[in-house]
Amino acid sequence: MNMNTKDKLGKKTLLDILKVSSSNLLFLISGILVGFLLPKIIGKIDYGYYKTFTLYAGYVGLLHFGFSDGIYLIYGGKKFEELNKSKFRSIFIFLFILEALILFFGIVLAVVFLTGDMRFVFICIFGYMFSANLTNYFQIISQITGRFNELSLRTVFQSLLTIVSIFVLWILNKFFSFKIEYKIYIIIFLTINYILTFWYIFTYKELIIGEKESNSFKYYLSFIKIGFPLLISNLCSSLILNLDRQFVNLLFDVETYAVYAFAYNMLSLITTAMSAVATVLYPSLKRVDENGLQLIYDKLMKIILTLVFLLIIVYFPLCWFVNWFLPSYSESLVIFRIILPGLAVSSPVTIIMHNYYKSSNNEVLYFLKSMCILIISIIANLIAYLIFKTTISISISSIFVMFIWYLIIERYFIKKYNVEWIRNYLYIVVMTALFYLITMLSIWWMAMLIYLLAFIVVSLFFYRDDAKYVYNKIKDMRKKI
Secondary structure (H helix, E strand, O other): OOHHHHHHHHHHHHHHHHHHHHHHHHHHHHHHHHHHHHHHHHOHHHHHHHHHHHHHHOOHHHHHOOHHHHHHHHHOOOOHHHOOHHHHHHHHHHHHHHHHHHHHHHHHHHHHHOOHHHHHHHHHHHHHHHHHHHHHHHHHHHHHOOOHHHHHHHHHHHHHHHHHHHHHHHHHHHHHOOOOOHHHHHHHHHHHHHHHHHHHHHHOHHHOOOOOOOOOHHHHHHHHHHHHHHHHHHHHHHHHHHHHHHHHHHHOOHHHHHHHHHHHHHHHHHHHHHHHHHHHHHHHHHOOOHHHHHHHHHHHHHHHHHHHHHHHHHHHHHHHHHHHHOHHHOOHHHHHHHHOOHHHHHHHHHHHHHHHHHHOOOHHHHHHHHHHHHHHHHHHHHHHHHHHOOHHHHHHHHHHHHHHHHHHHHHHHHHHHOOOHHHHHHHHHHHHHHHHHHOOOOOHHHHHHHHHHHHHHHHHHHOHHHHHHHHHHHHHHHHHO
């Protein structure tokens, strides 16, 4: 791959990331409002049930059995005009029937075997599953064909509806003393998602209405066969990241889980800011040859690591804000402090390494490694609970597992690309240690300034050559202007 092609690819990828990031900014704002206003107006127990819904809703992607992932892998990098429309119409019909059957049986099981709040929660989870898996199918088409404007527009629309709804609920609670239950917000959440699904159906009606290609059941199973390893590897990643929450949800009461989940809710503010990179990266990497992948791997790693540790600075103002606005959730700050640096370990794995495994068709290898980590994580969380029986011990064990996960997943790149992994790993260890030390200070603004100074000094020490390169590029650009 020549330099001109690489520059064009880099510019296009950056432009796509900026497009998705701009819409994610509004999504972030809606996330902040839901994250801080909702627990304020519905109370701890209701918030615990709501977060139970979001926890299990995170697994609904498992119920398309890798079908959409197979499309993602087979058609990644294709243009929309290149898609066989009649074939995709039959594909949609198969997925629609599959999800409708699961929805029906899921609701029946919830009604028969569950009672009270948990019955309501799981009926809503299956309702969300139907909408989410159809929407995910269309989003995959947008991603593989590079139609990121569609993704951005719908993210903006979803965010605006969420912002309006949460403000209405807050006004009703604040000024009219209207009691808001978690059930009301979940119903609003589902309504917004179904509006989004119907919008996608209208947008992609060309891939739904019209002449359909007749295919055997074996043909549809081929998508599941190809996509299932990707689905499971994604699920493994999700389980590794969620396992401590799953343990707390099952082993502790609803109020304790509410406090623990609130810590992860704050963490999601940063992961939302990072998600634009993951959305764009795979289709972009799919267009790059082996040499190109090797050239940009180290640069991407450095960018992600420094970006995450820079974003971690939000911990300090968030501590002040939670103590002022939601004092009943102040216990969650202890958990938040423990898990936050783990984001610097998980982000390179989920955003960069996993996309590299996918683009080089090594999903099975990623899956096997993730399964090993998942087993280690289960054992570590179980030992932490049996010995200490506290949520803090579970969160600490999850951080140790994260560091092991990083090393095991990157071993492939150490052998394949001969990457300088020690520098990046030491950078993570040093910055994590500094974060834990600095956050022991009681004056939040002073600690924030010290952390920012430490971040600049350590980053320049580890990546001074890259910093010089960026500085010279900026200098050249200013001269041209």
